Amino acid sequence: MAVSESSARRYALDPDVRLMLEVRDGSGSAFEELVLRYQARLVRVLEHLVGGRHLAEDLAQEVFLRVFRARKQYVVSAKFATWLFTIASRVAANAVRDRSRRREVTLGAGESGPQGVPQMDRLVVASTGSMPARQLDKAEIRQVVRLALESLNERQRLAVLLNKFEGMSYADIAATLDLSPPAVKSLLSRARENLRQTLEPYFQYGTRPQGSGGPGATAAEPGTAGNSARGGQ
């Protein structure tokens, strides 16, 4: 992507861009500094993108390796974080695609579907049954939120993670996802609405929902079935 001189100068104020320029010029300590600054953030985002800590750490290493290998060609075209998470999103997308291919082979047709949805359904069914409404404990809340996030499609999930945890502006998210800022506005709005629909019944009264169906159905078709399932809101 062509970058104007003024925007390159603007990005050059980003301390991490300056570190990366040092890496390009041969500084090992600058690279180590970047790893230390970003490893936790990168692993967190990847963990929620691919749904597993171990895989997330492997992918984070892959991302750092790509950064290192690209050092000689590095040109200042965005904030460093934007560039890093663009690489991360590609690496994660590849990993998810590879995993789906393997699943198709091992599970066969009929068991595929939106990632995370079967888990959400299982959670709902397992947690309701004949049990009365009760307060959720901390671990359960975490699990439900995690599954709600996983029920989003990949783009929504990445936009949410970058917005929530990286504090990225719509413009930076747009650069990372190769979208326009208005498209990001719309994407994040749908993602938040999906999360609201999925989580709201759980947490409005701090209880698990009675019976099965509602939340599971909401989560099953984010942005479609969910819209019609909002009748009670």
Next chain:
Amino acid sequence: MTSMPDDRSQDDAGLREDLVAYLDGELEAAESRRIEARLANEPGVRRMLQELDGTWSLLDELNTSPPDEHFTQTTLEMVALAADEDVARGRAEAPRRRRRRWLAAAGILLAAAAAGFAGVALLAPDPNAQLLRDRAVLENLDQYRQIDGVEFLRMLSREKLPAEEADESPRDRAALGSQPATIDEMTAAQKEELRRRREQFAALSPAQQQRLRQLDAELRRDPDGPLLRETLNRYCQWLSAQPAYRGMQLLELDPAARIKQIRQEQSRGFGKRLETKDLEAIARWIDQYATEHEARLLEGLPASHRAALAGLAPAARHRIVLETVCQHWQSGSRAAQGAISDAEAAELRARLSPEARARLASRPAAEQSRLLAVWIRQAARQQLGTRRGEGAALLSGLDDRLADYFEFQLSPEERDRLMSLPAEEMQQRLRQLYLAQAKPAEPGGHHAAHGKQEGRGKLEGGRWKGEGGRRENEE
């Protein structure tokens, strides 16, 4: 069944987008005011905002624990390995000249990373395993660093260069003694020496480490291995009588040019080592020199070092001053060479054996002081070697010398300028400065040294010169 989107749901979607953007601080001022007006007047809009905000804050539950140190370490190691592969590829593809520059760049790039987690490496479950694997390399570390490959040794061997016979076993190996089978069986001094070399080795870039391991493996496999090792000993022995910068200069050349240079140097006949008794006599002279010039030498140190030294017992302080003198002599620094008065030079000659004096007298006047300078360096190296834990390597310490030069001989301004450069450029510039001050000046040329050049002013009048009147800094 889902309902078709109607105007209402489209309105809802538009409002929701604005509310989310409002929460994210992404609305223009006018739009924000419009939303705020609706929030103030419409309970349904307020509720929608609260629900969106409430579920959003639940995502805080998703915070995860940061990766541990092991993750950082393995990430950096993995990248170091990748750089190694790049180096190997560069080696296969790049012309020789470019290759050397590439290796140096990759080396410097990763040296910092390697040093960065050297501390972590010490905590590895079995540090002895790697230590044992690298032991053969560590035993020959300083010698291996003087050459760039087996091929050069083969050329030297064919040319029967250097012609001098090594007159003692290489200190490199001797310092580690008779090589017990396990680390536990080593004496404390041997362990200390091994630890010192391991630190030196760890400070090298992974690419350099790999090069040394490969060199060691090639020497083991080669049917001419013993002969090549003997050549290496002889070469290092010969180098030890050369100014310290010579090894660096030679490594800059390609092997053929290097061989030519060595032949030329050898033809000048300065390679022959002195007898031990003469080296010892010179060492005593250096000791006396250090005593007499202690105050001046301390003056040349940075204030922080002076303060630290002031707190030491006189004997300990003298030992450090002596080491400093030896390092200066060993480096071949012109400042050190120039700081000898005629009386001191005469005193030195008087201490030599009749044979050494005769050897000196057989030279033209202009060469005598150069030869004496060579001998002083030999003695200084020996002295340094003896003082560092019963046998630091004769040839070790190029990095030490650069560090010493950086710390003690550069002005603070020059140090700051260097520190502000990128790592690779800094190393390059430092080497240039070091070589510029260590190399002999062009006859009648201008002195291009930098830094403090301690003591020159005071002893300028008494500078040690040959009768020929030319500048007598080196050979």
